[in-house]
Amino acid sequence: MFKWLDPYAKPQVLFATLLWWQRGLMPLAILVLLIGTVWGLGFTPADYQQGDSYRIIHVHVPSAIWSMGVYAWMAIAAFIALVWQVKTAQWAIGAMAPIGAVYTLIALFTGAAWGKPMWGTWWVWDARLTSELILLFLFLGVMALQNAFADRQTGDKASAVLAVVGVVNLPIIHFSVEWWNTLHQGATITKFAKPSMDPSMLWPLLICIVGFALLFGALTCLRLRTAILQHEAHRPWVRQYIQEQRDGTV
Amino acid sequence: MAQFNFASFSDFIAMGGYGFFVWLSFGGSLLALLVLAIYSKRQQQNFIAEQVNRAAREQRVRQQQSREQV
Numbered sequence: 001m002f003k004w005l006d007p008y009a010k011p012q013v014l015f016a017t018l019l020w021w022q023r024g025l026m027p028l029a030i031l032v033l034l035i036g037t038v039w040g041l042g043f044t045p046a047d048y049q050q051g052d053s054y055r056i057i058h059v060h061v062p063s064a065i066w067s068m069g070v071y072a073w074m075a076i077a078a079f080i081a082l083v084w085q086v087k088t089a090q091w092a093i094g095a096m097a098p099i100g101a102v103y104t105l106i107a108l109f110t111g112a113a114w115g116k117p118m119w120g121t122w123w124v125w126d127a128r129l130t131s132e133l134i135l136l137f138l139f140l141g142v143m144a145l146q147n148a149f150a151d152r153q154t155g156d157k158a159s160a161v162l163a164v165v166g167v168v169n170l171p172i173i174h175f176s177v178e179w180w181n182t183l184h185q186g187a188t189i190t191k192f193a194k195p196s197m198d199p200s201m202l203w204p205l206l207i208c209i210v211g212f213a214l215l216f217g218a219l220t221c222l223r224l225r226t227a228i229l230q231h232e233a234h235r236p237w238v239r240q241y242i243q244e245q246r247d248g249t250v
Numbered sequence: 251m252a253q254f255n256f257a258s259f260s261d262f263i264a265m266g267g268y269g270f271f272v273w274l275s276f277g278g279s280l281l282a283l284l285v286l287a288i289y290s291k292r293q294q295q296n297f298i299a300e301q302v303n304r305a306a307r308e309q310r311v312r313q314q315q316s317r318e319q320v
Contacts, residue, residue, distance in 0.1 A: 037276065042254055042262060052266035059279040102286045109282075110275040117271050215283070219290060226294040233301060242301040 009086050011228045012237045018228075022221035029214035036207035044201050056114040058205055061188075062212035064107035067135060068170050070100035070216055071163075074142070078163035081156075088224075090156050091231060093163055094146055095223035099216055101139035108132060119183055127176035128184035131169060138166040 007013050040058035047054035074096040081090035111129065112122040123129065142159045149155040177186045189195045195202055232238045256262040265272040 041272075041276070042256065045255055046266060051268060053268035053271055055265065055272050056275045059275055063279065098286065098290075102282050106279045106282055109278050113271045113275045113278070117268055219287060222287075222294065223290050226290065226297060229294070229297055229301075238301075239305065242298065242305055245298050246302045246305060 009088050011088055011232050011235075014088055015225055015228045015241075018221040018225050022218055022225070025214050025218035025221065029211055029218050032207060032214055033211035036204050036211050040204035040208060044204060047201075050118060053114065053117050056110050058208045060107060060110040060114060061205060062209040063103045063110065064132065065209060066212045066216055067100055067104040067107050067132070068173060069213070070096055070103055071135060071138070071166070071170060074100060075163050075167045078160035081160050082164065087231070088228070090160065091227040092220070092224055093142065093156075093160060095220055095227050096216075097139050097142045097159075097163075099219050099223070101136060101143065103212070103216070104132065104136040104139060108136065124183050126182045126184055127180040128173065128182050131173040131176050134169055135166075135173060138162070138169060142166075 008017060037058055041055055044055075046052045074093055077089045077092040077096065080086050081093065108129070111132075115124075116122050142163050145159040145162055146155045149158065176182060177184055188197050189202070189205075197205070229238060229241075263269055263273075
C-alpha cells in the first residue's frame with residue numbers, strides 16, 4: 001500500500017523533494033502569518049471583556065496547538081524510526097525537536113504575558129501550564145539525549161524511545177482544562193461544536209494557525225536537509241552536490 | 251472588508267492600555283522564530299562551506315602528491 005512512499009525514504013531523493021517544498025512553503029508561511037497578525041492586531045474589534053489584550057491569542061493559540069502538533073509528528077517519525085528502521089525518519093526527530101521547543105516556549109511566554117494583565121500573575125502551577133512546561137522539557141530531553149552517548153546510534157534510539165513515550169503528555173495537555181479545575185480557560189475552537197467566538201475574530205486566528213503549520217513545514221524541510229547532508233557527507237551524491245555549490249559560489 | 255479598529259497610530263501602539271503585554275508577546279515570538287530560522291539556515295550554510303573547504307584541501311593534497319611522484 002505504501003510502496004509509492006519508498007523512494008522518498010532514500011536520502012538523495014528526499015533531499016531534492018524537501019528543497020522543492022521548502023521553496024514553496026517558506027514564502028507562503030511568511031505571507032500567511034503576515035496577513036493573520038496584521039488582521040488580528042489592527043482589523044478586528046476589541047474583546048468586550050479583555051479589551052485589546054485578547055490580541056495575544058493570535059500567537060498564543062497557534063503556537064500552543066502546534067507545540068503539540070509538532071510533538072505528534074515527531075513521535076510518528078520516532079515510531080517509524082524504531083519499528084521500520086528508516087534512517088531519514090530518525091533524522092527528522094532531530095530536525096523537528098528544536099522547532100517544537102521554540103513553539104512551546106512561545107506558547108508559555110505569550111501565555112505569561114497574557115496571564116499578567118488578565119489573571120494578575122505571570123505564572124501559576126495550574127494543570128494546563130504545568131503539562132505544557134513538561135512538553136518543553138520533553139523536547140529538550142529528546143534534543144539532549146541524541147548527543148548524550150558516545151555511540152550516536154544509542155543516542156538516536158534513546159531519543160526516539162523518549163519521543164514515543166512522551167506522547168502520553170499530549171492528551172494530558174489537551175484534557176487538562178476539563179479534568180482539573182484550572183485557571184486556564186477551556187477550548188474555544190473544537191471540531192465538534194460551533195466555535196464560541198465571533199467569525200470576525202475567528203478568521204484571523206484560523207489564518208495564524210495555518211501560518212504556524214506552514215512555518216513548521218518549511219523549517220522542517222530546511223533542518224532535515226541539513227541533517228541529510230551531515231549524515232551523508234561521505235556519499236558520492238553529497239560530494240557532487242558540494243562540488244556544485246563550490247562552482248556556484250566561485 | 252474589516253475596518254481599522256484604531257483611531258490613530260498611537261492608539262494602535264497603546265492597545266487600549268495593554269500595549270506592553272501585546273507587543274511583548276508579538277515581539278518575543280517574532281524574535282524566537284527569527285533566531286530559530288536564521289540559526290537553522292546558518293547551520294546549513296556553515297556545513298556546506300566546511301565541506302567546500304575540505305574538498306578544496308583534498309584536491310590540493312592530491313595535486314601535490316601527483317607532482318611529487320613525477
